Amino acid sequence: MRARSHPQDEQHLTEQLGATGLRLTPQRQQVYDVLVGKQDHPTAEEVFIRAKKQMPEISHATVYNCLDALVKSGVARQVTVDRGATRFCPNMHEHGHFHCDTCGMVFDVDLPGELPGVALPRGFKPQRYEVAIHGSCANCAKEK
Amino acid sequence: MRARSHPQDEQHLTEQLGATGLRLTPQRQQVYDVLVGKQDHPTAEEVFIRAKKQMPEISHATVYNCLDALVKSGVARQVTVDRGATRFCPNMHEHGHFHCDTCGMVFDVDLPGELPGVALPRGFKPQRYEVAIHGSCANCAKEK
DNA sequence: TCAAGATTTAGAATAATTCTAAATACTCCC
DNA sequence: GGGAGTATTTAGAATTATTCTAAATCTTGA
Incomplete structure (x- = not known):
């Protein structure tokens, strides 16, 4: 389907x-x-x-x-979580990405909330941010 | 020097x-x-x-x-902040990266502290995370 | 209907990265 | 110190990812 x-x-x-x-x-x-x-x-x-x-x-x-x-x-x-081809995602809700360094899969993960005020140098204009978490997904963590 | x-x-x-x-x-x-x-x-x-x-x-x-x-x-x-070549950084302190979408430069930025507990799916084992902020650097923001 | 601009197409070109096989360097053991 | 075995480097080819080009097609508004 x-x-x-x-x-x-x-x-x-x-x-x-x-x-x-x-x-x-x-x-x-x-x-x-x-x-x-x-x-x-x-x-x-x-x-x-x-x-x-x-x-x-x-x-x-x-x-x-x-x-x-x-x-x-x-x-x-x-x-863009890793070297290699860029990936795409239609989920526009606030979320981050978990990248499994073993199998290479990428998962959406909820973020707790607004990123606490990051102190940017004077004059810098932020527009959006990305959070990428690396590690092992459930499947791969189990294997090892 | x-x-x-x-x-x-x-x-x-x-x-x-x-x-x-x-x-x-x-x-x-x-x-x-x-x-x-x-x-x-x-x-x-x-x-x-x-x-x-x-x-x-x-x-x-x-x-x-x-x-x-x-x-x-x-x-x-x-x-890896964007499509294109991967970049490298010897700064191992906890920090994020600001990527200027206009000139392409990357700057280290301090992060406020520990990323608040992200709820990962059961079994996922995180090892490290990256925060990338996109926008305009001081120089490019000024130009516009 | 026509002209202008936007979009798509195939394929070539470029950029980024990895692979391969041979040469070199280092470590351990005698 | 001499070799065997492993790690590392090298040049260049191969592969992968992305962008570019020029021509064809589509859309829109006058």
Whole structure:
């Protein structure tokens, strides 16, 4: 069973993209659907493979382009926890990422609340922050 | 004027590497010196270029190898704030990273204290965490 | 309907990292 | 001190990740 995006999603996408000066195209919708369909933090390459199943003519460059568009308009996040391919995540709620250094999987984790005031040097303008936790996931911790 | 590592550093390096089953080699020392010499979070490529000035025969693969060795033995950290090349940092004190999305520079920032207890799923074993803040640095914020 | 601009496409190009096999260096044991 | 065995380095090839390019297609507004 695959998750098909709801009308609200479509309208939301249109609005969010529009606010950034971008259009909702079938490709962007498809890439978004892939992200929402299985929230396992796929790489661009993974997204490409999955999107191709529904839309065989989609190209590599388009996937990168769509992912960038989605990130720019605030409906997806880029997750860079480790060397290697960047991952993507459609969960826009405040959360951090747990990266299993053994199997490489990435999991969303709730964060306790606002990051306590970090003292930034004068003039620095923060916009968002990312928390990445490294360790072993339940499965891998058990193995060892 | 370049920072030359102190004897303590050398002994410390030897110990830390040794505890991980690795030796302190001239190349590893050199790569470490580069990191300590200018703490601007260089990429592996940057480290390669700088290391070459003192040790012209050092190879690309060795720099990657040395950086991995230093990270594994806990004397340097890998910093992955964005798509693109990984950066490295010899500051092992508890700190986060500020990434300027305009100029791409990375700055160390103090963190307020222990990350408040994040509720991890059962069985997950955390080992370390990273906080990355994105925004504009003082210089770039001024320009705009 | 047409022109202008946005988007997609295939494939080439570039950048980042890892791999490979051979050469070198070091450590331990005799 | 001489070797055997292991660790490390080296150059360069290979692989992986991402970006670029130029042409084709789509959309929108006059």
